[in-house]
């Protein structure tokens with residue numbers, strides 16, 4: 020059955036004013052208008068204020084249904100949740116959750132009172148009644164569990180002594196709570212008794228706004244399994260899951276005047292509700308223009324509600340507010356949240372469990388029927404003979420196996436088969452549990468890494484802080500203003516870091532627990548396997564008929580396939596998780612790299628300040644390091660990695676729809692203004708689609724402090740665009756992509772390097788377009804560096820290598836060109852300061868200063884190539900497609916920027932320009948500078964070409980190569996395949 024899109028139903032309930040509010044003389048500011056509208060008046064705005072006469076004091080919100088203080092529990096149930104009952108019985112998931120600030124009436128709606136039962140009881144009563152009505156033709160079982168999430172730990176409310184429970188993702192991707200008590204029930208009253216018992220265990224404390232405030236999120240999960248009865252052997256099992264969630268209050272700590280323990284609870288509650296809010300925001304924008312990543316992993320609550328919000332569930336959110344003017348702020352934020360949630364869509368599909376062993380049941384029936392046919396045939400024959408008076412009628416009967424013996428054999432066979440199935444099932448369950456444990460283990464590692472990243476970020480920030488203080492003691496006051504300090508002048512550790520430390524300890528304990536469980540399970544699996552193989556050895560002796568043999572053969576085959584399936588799933592999970600870990604590793608390396616760069620920069624400054632003589636070898640190494648940085652290769656790789664990971668995630672690179680026969684007129688039109696015919700070359704790195712979620716918190720201290728990659732000016736990129744030969748290219752997305760990848764300004768300096776295509780602003784279509792195609796032309800985007808140099812060429816500024824440029828020279832009063840100061844316009848040609856100045860001169864009627872021929876030439880050559888002539892250029896040898904060259908490093912595919920850009924050096928006299936050896940090769944434009952004396956070779960020998968004893972340069976290109984024919988002796992050859 021096809022999954023269907025389903026809009027989240029959002030209802031609003033306004034409770035009556037309570038005694039405290041009446042005593043306070045609070046006014047009613049929330050009014051229901053019609054069935055769907057609520058108007059909220061701002062009590063702080065004075066209607067008499069002449070400055071605000073034209074401003075509306077009212078805020079209007081529309082929901083699916085709105086209830087006011089007159090609505091009964093039944094009204095609320097009938098209009099919101101009753102419709103979910105049928106779906107749950109048919110195998111759909113459903114979720115109802117109550118949202119709102121403390122004391123707004125969430126528990127009242129969900130649990131209610133004896134006289135006025137809430138949604139729990141009403142829904143369960145209806146569910147059991149519906150089950151009763153279909154009992155004749157279906158087998159139905161209902162089980163329930165009840166848990167709370169308190170301070171980010173899960174507790175079983177039906178068995179509170181079982182300690183903290185784990186959330187696990189099973190091999191099918193659905194969230195399970197390991198070790199939760201599942202109680203089978205047969206009526207709603209039983210569930211209510213269990214709920215009341217569980218509720219007594221729920222963490223409740225009096226707060227300023229509610230005397231019995233629930234400090235945790237309570238989740239009641241009811242699972243209904245339904246199977247058709249009778250002759251419907253093919254009938255599958257329908258499993259419907261119903262979640263009913265009573266969330267903790269969504270108020271802010273300041274609003275409840277909470278302190279101490281309450282404050283800490285508040286932090287956890289707010290953290291999970293913040294995560295929930297973020298998910299709601301991201302999900303509500305998902306269908307819109309902005310593609311958003313939804314991070315469900317930020318809290319246990321969102322992980323648990325993942326399906327309810329973004330997956331397979333029909334979901335109803337009931338928002339609650341107080342009508343009192345004293346609660347205006349909470350009511351407003353609640354309404355905003357609920358309003359946003361209205362945009363969320365889920366994709367519901369029926370949960371059908373195909374019964375893995377029903378093949379065995381078929382065989383059972385077939386052999387029964389065959390036996391019956393045989394018996395009937397024999398009976399008919401016997402009767403025929405008897406009727407004809409033929410002798411042997413009685414003898415013939417003797418050759419047919421007696422029905423009793425047959426029945427015996429059948430029963431024996433059934434017993435054997437049941438044992439075998441039991442053994443196989445047990446094994447399979449254990450394998451599945453092992454996969455889950457493995458998955459949990461990896462997730463624990465990933466979570467640990469995430470928290471470690473946060474801690475490491477903080478440690479770096481701390482060091483940075485100390486260094487800054489040491490360097491600029493006079494700015495102490497500023498630093499003090501920037502944040503609170505600890506005892507020894509160290510900045511105080513933020514709450515989130517302390518939390519991360521706590522979590523790491525907890526996660527390590529969890530890891531140990533999981534490892535022990537896994538070891539036990541592996542032992543049990545080994546003994547189960549041994550038992551099963553003993554049984555298999557004994558079986559052939561017991562099998563008497565061909566049918567039985569066939570049944571057993573099929574049974575074993577089914578089991579083999581199940582095992583294979585489980586192994587494949589395990590393999591896939593392992594792969595996915597390893598990639599996630601790899602992602603973290605990359606982040607850690609990146610973090611470490613930034614630290615190293617900072618250390619190097621500081622040390623360099625120290626060396627320069629103290630006038631130390633640096634050994635030549637070290638100086639050379641430093642230059643090499645700076646050049647690598649200048650090339651920005653790493654940043655590009657990170658971007659491409661992110662693009663690739665993202666394309667894998669949404670299948671854009673893999674799931675290519677078959678081309679249509681005729682490209683439409685539009686398509687052709689679209690092509691005209693695009694660098695089509697080209698091919699994108701992407702790194703073969705395959706990374707986990709979810710990588711984003713494992714990034715350390717966006718608000719980690721270091722990120723707040725040091726967002727920019729200041730040492731890394733962005734650089735050139737060699738992109739081969741591959742047009743979808745028949746697919747309609749989206750010119751806009753392609754242009755965005757090209758500008759993002761070609762232009763170093765594609766992501767702004769000072770912002771973190773994008774990690775996903777979404778962050779880079781690339782749509783799935785763009786990624787798809789990147790990945791397919793046949794024809795190739797080359798588009799070489801000139802480097803930002805060369806553009807910077809181009810600008811500098813105009814302005815006559817000294818141009819050092821990028822790292823020198825990035826690290827400001829203390830002796831140089833002029834500010835260096837760093838990515839932060841670079842204008843971010845993305846069009847060629849850029850309005851460079853040089854050009855601006857010459858335009859200014861022209862405007863003032865002053866002639867430009869004369870340039871030497873070499874400066875003019877170099878300036879001309881540094882203009883980026885127009886893409887027009889690229890299409891006309893001679894086709895270059897096609898480069899290998901990424902996907903076809905797995906295992907190859909991407910590194911050589913991106914020509915080092917330092918190879919592509921000439922390093923211009925202006926001496927004291929602006930008009931003398933020294934351009935060291937470097938050459939560019941564009942499809943129809945080649946330029947080359949004169950060889951410099953001491954330039955270190957940047958290309959490997961085979962790419963670089965060689966010098967003979969006579970000092971002549973031998974290009975590695977064949978004489979017929981177009982680049983050669985254009986006459987350069989040291990032209991940059993194509994990257995070897």
Ligand SMILES: Nc1ncnc2c1ncn2[C@@H]1O[C@H](COP(=O)(O)OP(=O)(O)OP(=O)(O)O)[C@@H](O)[C@H]1O
Pocket residue numbers: 033034035037088119120121122123124125126127128229231232233234266267268269339
């Ligand atoms: N619609 C209503 N009609 C009558 N009384 C109500 C209504 N809603 C809430 N109340 C009363 O208001 C008080 C607080 O409600 P409740 O405990 O349900 O709030 P809550 O949102 O669950 O708070 P918390 O988040 O702190 O647990 C209760 O005494 C409850 O009986």
